[in-house]
Amino acid sequence: MSDIKSLNRNFLKVNEIIEAHHSDPSELISILQEVQEEYRYLPEEILNYIAMAVHISPSKVFGVATFYENFSLAPKGKYIIRICDGTACHVRKSTELIVALRKKLGLTENKDTTDDLLFTLQTVSCIGACGLAPAIMINEEVHGKVTPEKAEMILEEIIKRERVNNEQ
């Protein structure tokens, strides 16, 4: 069963992360960040596991994991699109981008991840690229002066790239 194999491999990774932070409870946020990088979200069983490993209550771990916006308890897409809706982007029409991209990906305010787990669409308050408003961030890459058309092109490119990767 390859599933169990991969689960074991990932638990190993969680252990590595916890050890790298010396099982220190004050490092909880960094641990969660790294675990989320590995899984793209924070699976419940792993939160419990972390609580045990760093000797704090699961409620504390859940408390932290649900407090911060960047943590997600549900699976996220491979590409996280953050549409900036800060003041500068807002006055330069970021709302149009949100509407266009939601439509393109078939998402709504309550459904932010595509079924194929390729994209997650979020709005964020400011990514600090105000000089290039409206801006979006795809994973760690910032794109400035984005129009709905430009955004759709960027997504098309990603989709194409992914298709090629899958075929290989």
Added chain:
Amino acid sequence: MNSNHSITDLAMSYKRKIDREKMRILVCAGTGCVSSGSLKIYEAMKKLLIEKDLYIDIDLNKEEGINVSPSGCHGFCEMGPIVMIMPQKYFYVKVKVEDAEEIVEKASRGEIVERLLYKEPGKGLIHFSYENIPFYSKQKRVVLENCGKINPENIKEYIANGGYSALSKIFELSPEEICQEVITAKLRGRGGGGFPAGEKWFQVYNQKSDIKYVVCNGDEGDPGAFMDRSIMEGDPHRVIEGMIIAGYASGARQGYIYVRAEYPLAVKRLKTAIMQARDFGILGTDILGSNFNFDIKINKGAGAFVCGEGSALTSSIEGNRGMPRTRPPRTSEKGLFGKPTVLNNVETFANVPLIILNGAHWYLKLGTENSPGTKAFALTGNINNTGLIEVPMGTTLREIIYDIGGGIPENKSFKAVQIGGPSGGCLTPEHLDTPLDFDSLDNLGAMIGSGGMVVLDEKTCMVEVARFFMNFTQKESCGKCVPCREGTKVMLNIMEKIVKGQGTIEDISLLEEVAEVVKRGSLCGLGKTAPNPVLTTLQYFRDEYMAHVKYHMCPAGQCEAFKKYRIEDSACKGCGKCAKVCPTGAISGELKKAFMINTESCIKCGACVTACPFNAIKEEA
């Protein structure tokens, strides 16, 4: 490194190495320009120079050559990617990777690529040197001096430009003397509060505790602000130097930089800088042979605006939910891990080396009497030149918006500037000539905040802007105290009602009443200042609120709810295309006769406007 003098020696030897550069091509590698492809331009130029055997940098053993280097943010993000040629000061804008060859080719012959120079819009004036560009000529770049000039990923360049020489000076002085120097310089916290930094340090110094901390707040969460990001990306060593000095002055041995997760490039550059500083004996044990130990750790935020608030930030570093606590005790008494803590923001720390190096009296000559120094602002919104600027405190809004910012696009008129983000307020045309500093803004009900300045033109609805900020703070309220958690919700509901055209005059007085409660009763700065955008817009734009609730109209024509679509009889040919696309069946009529819109069932989607081949459908506010 063992003696205090060695930084001076190093600086001289690195300076000599930099002097071998006949020319330096600086490619902006701030987030803005990187997103427009500047790194590809840099790599292309470097490759070309290496091929021609012209390339030189500080680490290469060569007689002379041309250096191409990534640099921090030049501030003129709108015009990016930016390439600057030194010492000629040629300033190329909107450079493409295809231009790389021509730039290198001409640079090697000492020629200029005229078509890439900045042209002043409207006037068509071409500026050969960046110093003549109005965006720069009115600025005073002191803290941002190195941003755009040096390679932020190489500590040697920072040292060659006078970096760490303030640090090498401090060990001759006592911690009290350092605190006193910063107090004399009247350095005030650039994060918004404006509290005197030196006094804070001295408070921590006086605490009896074997463990103390220095924390740098890089959680720049205000929408519309990116000064701290640019400093961390463009000159990370300056922040580190400021922190070490604060550590020495307060008696702390450990520093933390809390950077928001949205700034990956800043995290990367800071990490590089910390590693290099350790290699140079500038961080770690026995710094520069002084017996003083200090090290820095980076903590990445996880997305919570409230963490910009001191006690919430320290709680987050401790691995908890980022919630503020009641004060006193202050952070300087019981901060991080319950120990006395110096907490300042990025820009504040970046000011410190300047004060130590040039002296408090030099610093006092900049800016205004009670707010000396400069301030970096992020200029954004409806303005021609968006970007990062630095001006002396006391500069007027007019100079910033019209001289540096180049005015409002499309000849629209200036309506207001929203300053200080969700905690700040609005300034209007009547404040154009007010000198901006901590106190003058405070008197006007606004605040410098971290320095985000969003310019709004006549087509912006101030009620909607206030609703936008209310929505922001409501979402970011951590929920610990009732006035903020419930009060912001009530305020947001009222604002939404007004914007949707369902507000009443009574709502406005209720809004003011609740605002007062939130302002007075909230636990931390987030809640205490959350009503500011609403209160200042009510103060200066009450008419607009009244128009919404009394006359059911939006004077700026922005609020959807008040929009009306009307078919102009004379222009309508009765083709019926509009009726076909209308999703609610609100349009009816007979073919070849003018159609009508039933405003009751119209949802204002605007589909008919696009569908009409005769431009017969008009939108009215």
